[in-house]
Amino acid sequence: MENNELNEATGFIKGELLHTIFVNEAEHFSIAKIKITETNEPLDEKEIVIKGYFSILSQGEVYTFYGTFEEHKRFGRQYHVDHYQRFVPTTKEGIVAYLSSELFFGIGKKTAEKIVSHLGETAISTIIKDKQALNVVPGIPKEKKDQLYKQLKENQGFEHVVVNLASYGIGLKLAQKIYAKYKEEAVDLLKENPYQYVFDIDGFGFQRADEVAKQQNFPMNHPSRIQAACIYTLQQSITDGHVYLPIKEHIVRTDHLLLGQALGLSFEDISREILELNKQKQIIVHESNVYLPTLYYAESGLATQISRIISQSLEESVNDAELMKIVGEIEEQESLSYGKEQFKAIKQALSSKVMILTGGPGTGKTTVIKGIIKAYAKIHGLSLDPRDYKDNKDNYPFVLTAPTGRAAKRMKESTGLPAMTIHRLLGWNGTESFEKDQDNQLSGKLLVIDEFSMVDIWLANQLFKAVPNEMQVLIVGDEDQLPSVGPGQVLADLLASHLLPFVKLNEVYRQKEGSKIIQLAHEIKNNECSAHSLRKENDFNFIECREDQVIHVIMQIVKRAIDKGVDLHDLQIIAPMYRSLAGIHRINEELQKLVNPKSKTRREIKTKDFTFRTGDKVIQLVNQPEDGVFNGDIGEIAAIYEEDEGKDQEEEIVVMFEDKEVGYQRKDLINLMHAYCTSIHKSQGSEFPIVILPVVPSYRRMLRKNLLYTAITRSKKSLILCGDKQAFLQGITEEDTNKRFTSLIYMLESIVGRQNKNIDTDEKEEELSPYDFM
Numbered sequence: 001m002e003n004n005e006l007n008e009a010t011g012f013i014k015g016e017l018l019h020t021i022f023v024n025e026a027e028h029f030s031i032a033k034i035k036i037t038e039t040n041e042p043l044d045e046k047e048i049v050i051k052g053y054f055s056i057l058s059q060g061e062v063y064t065f066y067g068t069f070e071e072h073k074r075f076g077r078q079y080h081v082d083h084y085q086r087f088v089p090t091t092k093e094g095i096v097a098y099l100s101s102e103l104f105f106g107i108g109k110k111t112a113e114k115i116v117s118h119l120g121e122t123a124i125s126t127i128i129k130d131k132q133a134l135n136v137v138p139g140i141p142k143e144k145k146d147q148l149y150k151q152l153k154e155n156q157g158f159e160h161v162v163v164n165l166a167s168y169g170i171g172l173k174l175a176q177k178i179y180a181k182y183k184e185e186a187v188d189l190l191k192e193n194p195y196q197y198v199f200d201i202d203g204f205g206f207q208r209a210d211e212v213a214k215q216q217n218f219p220m221n222h223p224s225r226i227q228a229a230c231i232y233t234l235q236q237s238i239t240d241g242h243v244y245l246p247i248k249e250h251i252v253r254t255d256h257l258l259l260g261q262a263l264g265l266s267f268e269d270i271s272r273e274i275l276e277l278n279k280q281k282q283i284i285v286h287e288s289n290v291y292l293p294t295l296y297y298a299e300s301g302l303a304t305q306i307s308r309i310i311s312q313s314l315e316e317s318v319n320d321a322e323l324m325k326i327v328g329e330i331e332e333q334e335s336l337s338y339g340k341e342q343f344k345a346i347k348q349a350l351s352s353k354v355m356i357l358t359g360g361p362g363t364g365k366t367t368v369i370k371g372i373i374k375a376y377a378k379i380h381g382l383s384l385d386p387r388d389y390k391d392n393k394d395n396y397p398f399v400l401t402a403p404t405g406r407a408a409k410r411m412k413e414s415t416g417l418p419a420m421t422i423h424r425l426l427g428w429n430g431t432e433s434f435e436k437d438q439d440n441q442l443s444g445k446l447l448v449i450d451e452f453s454m455v456d457i458w459l460a461n462q463l464f465k466a467v468p469n470e471m472q473v474l475i476v477g478d479e480d481q482l483p484s485v486g487p488g489q490v491l492a493d494l495l496a497s498h499l500l501p502f503v504k505l506n507e508v509y510r511q512k513e514g515s516k517i518i519q520l521a522h523e524i525k526n527n528e529c530s531a532h533s534l535r536k537e538n539d540f541n542f543i544e545c546r547e548d549q550v551i552h553v554i555m556q557i558v559k560r561a562i563d564k565g566v567d568l569h570d571l572q573i574i575a576p577m578y579r580s581l582a583g584i585h586r587i588n589e590e591l592q593k594l595v596n597p598k599s600k601t602r603r604e605i606k607t608k609d610f611t612f613r614t615g616d617k618v619i620q621l622v623n624q625p626e627d628g629v630f631n632g633d634i635g636e637i638a639a640i641y642e643e644d645e646g647k648d649q650e651e652e653i654v655v656m657f658e659d660k661e662v663g664y665q666r667k668d669l670i671n672l673m674h675a676y677c678t679s680i681h682k683s684q685g686s687e688f689p690i691v692i693l694p695v696v697p698s699y700r701r702m703l704r705k706n707l708l709y710t711a712i713t714r715s716k717k718s719l720i721l722c723g724d725k726q727a728f729l730q731g732i733t734e735e736d737t738n739k740r741f742t743s744l745i746y747m748l749e750s751i752v753g754r755q756n757k758n759i760d761t762d763e764k765e766e767e768l769s770p771y772d773f774m
C-alpha cells in the first residue's frame, strides 16, 4: 500500500495538526488537536482531539490517523489513535500542490487537478514547451492561461525541486528557502545527506532530516546525524532564550533527540562529535559550555564593547553645587520636585559612561530621562531643538531609541525629542547587516535606550558596537517585565553583574494620582497581591466568569465601550495563548464579527487561516524594514484591491499604519493577522488607554508573575480583567523558573578583570577531550 493511500475498511481521520495539548516525551504519548480535512468517520466537527503514542508529531503537518472514538469524562469525545501515517504527496499531488500554491495567482486546487488530469505528470514541461497545450483543459480563460504560462516560465527549474521535495513532505515555503540556497542541486543533496540541511536551512528540523534519511536507508549512527542533532539541540534551545547549553545538558538533550540509547550510542560518541564541530568552528565550546557561534560572538562582543566604553573617561564632569543649581532650574521649569532616588539617578547618569535606570510603572523613569537630557544640555551648553542643527543633522547630540515602534513613539511624545527604533537607528537592511557598526558608528553625545528588557543579545551587541568612545549611554528598563523574545537576558545580567552603575526607582508617583493599576502592578511585584487587591475601583474591574463565558463577557464589554463612544483604537484585548477556547484566534474571530462584520460594502480576502476585511485592525508579525513596518506594529486595512488585469493591478491589501501605507500581496499576508486581540508578548513595549485581559484556567501553563505583570502594566487608564480570579492569583505566585543559560556576567567579569589586570587577551583554549565532560 502506498503510504498515503487510505484504508477504507478502517476508520480514519486525515488532518493538519494544529497544536499539541499534552506530551509525555518519555513515553512518546501525546494529545493533540487536529483540523480535519478528510474522514470516513461520522463527524460534523471541523476539529478533533486525538491521543495516542507517536514518535514525532509536528505542528502544521498533515497526518492520517486510524483509531476509534472514546468519550472522556471531562473533555468529551476524543479519537484514540491506534496507528498513523504522515501524509506524503505523490508526484501528481505534488504538482497539484505546486500549481495551486500562491506562486500561481488565480489557480485553485480544482483547476490544478484539471490541468494534471488532462496533461498528466509532465503537465508543467508540456505547457512550458507549448503554451497551446493548455487549450485541451476546459474552462480556463485566455488571460489566466497566458499568466500561468508566464509564471511557469519565470519559475522554470524551481518546479522540479518543489515537486520532488513535496514527496518528502516539504512545503512550498521551505522549498523556496532550499532552492535559494542549493538551486538545482537541492534534491541530490537532500538524498546524499539530509542532515546537511539542518546546518544550512533555517526551519529544516532534525526530525524532518531523520524522516528523509530513513527513506534513504541512511545509517542512524552516522556522524552527520549525530552532528546535526548537536546543532539542532542548540538551535532549539534558543527558543527558550538560552545563549548556550552546559555541555552535560547538551549531551543529554542530544542523546534524547537521537534516541541514542536504542541505537547503542554512548555519551562519548556524542561528545566526540561536539569536539569535532568545535574544531570545525560550527559550534564553540568554552568553559564546558556549548554555543552556536553567533551567540558566542554576540555575548563576548557585547562584553567587549561595554568594557571598551566604560574604560573611557568622561569629557567633562560637573560638581555637586553646579548640579544642584541646574536641577533646581529644571524643577522650576517642570513644576515638580525630584525625589531622592530620582535626583540620585540624574546625578549618577551625568557622571557615568553607561548607567542603568530601572523601576516599575509610574516611578518616574520618563520624568528622570527628561531631567537627565535637560541637565546634560544645560551643562554642555547644547540646544535641544533639532532645528538648531539643521545644517548638519549628525551634530544633534541626543539619540533616543527603543526596540519597538510604539515604544519609540511614546518616547518621542513624552520627551518632545526625536526618537526611533533601534533597527532604524542602526540602519538595518532587512537581512543580517546593519549600516551602523564599529566602522561606521553613531553620531551624537548621549544615547538613551528605553524598554531595554526587550533587547536580546544579538541586537544589544549590534547597538553597542556602534557606540563611539565619547558617547554616554543611559539604559532604561523594567527588570520585572518579560525577558526578550530572542536569546539572552541582557538587562537582568547587566544589573546582576554590578559592573555598571544603576539606580532603581522604587517610589511610585502615579499612584499619588489614585491609580489602582499601578498599585496592583507594585503589589504583584512585591508579592503582596491578594483577592482583596482585585476589588472594583474607578480604573479597575475583575469580572468573574467561567471559561466558556469569557468571550461573551469580552463582547459585552466592547459593546458597552462602543455605546459610550470609546474610540476602539484606545482599547486593546491581550491574552497569553493563541489556540484555546478563549485564545487569541477565537477572540479575534468574534470581535471581527462584532466590530467589522461581513458587509456588501467591505471587500474581503480569504487566506488559509483568516478572512481579512476592509476596516480590520491588524498586526504586523515580522520586521519589514524596507516598508518601515516592524513586528508588533498595529494598523488598519484601508483598502483591498482585486486583480484587474487591464490595469495591471495585482490583488493587494493596503494597511494604514500610524503614518504610512503598506501594500501586501497575497503571498505576504502570512506576515499579518487580526489585532483586536494580541498576545501579551507582542504587546510588550506598547501602552493602551484601555486593556481587557482574560485570565482563564486553560492558560495555566502560561500564567506566570512576569507575564501577568507585563500584561497589566500595558494599561494606562482602565484595566478590565475577566475570567477566574483563582487562576490569576495562582499565576502571580508562579515565578518564571525557566532559567536562561547566559554567560554575559562571566564574560564581562573576565574582560573587565583582564583589563584591570592587563592580562594578554589571546589566551589559548586548552585541548579538550571527550573525557572532560564525562
Ligand SMILES: Nc1ncnc2c1ncn2[C@@H]1O[C@H](COP(=O)(O)OP(=O)(O)OP(=O)(O)O)[C@@H](O)[C@H]1O
Binding pocket: 336, 337, 338, 339, 342, 359, 360, 361, 362, 363, 364, 365, 366, 367, 368, 509, 510
Ligand atoms: N518627582 C515627581 N513629582 C511629581 N510627580 C512626578 C514625579 N516624578 C514623576 N511624577 C509623575 O508621575 C507620573 C509617572 O511618571 P513617569 O511617566 O515619568 O513614570 P514612568 O516610570 O516612566 O512610568 P511608566 O513606565 O508607567 O510610563 C507622571 O504623571 C509624572 O509626572
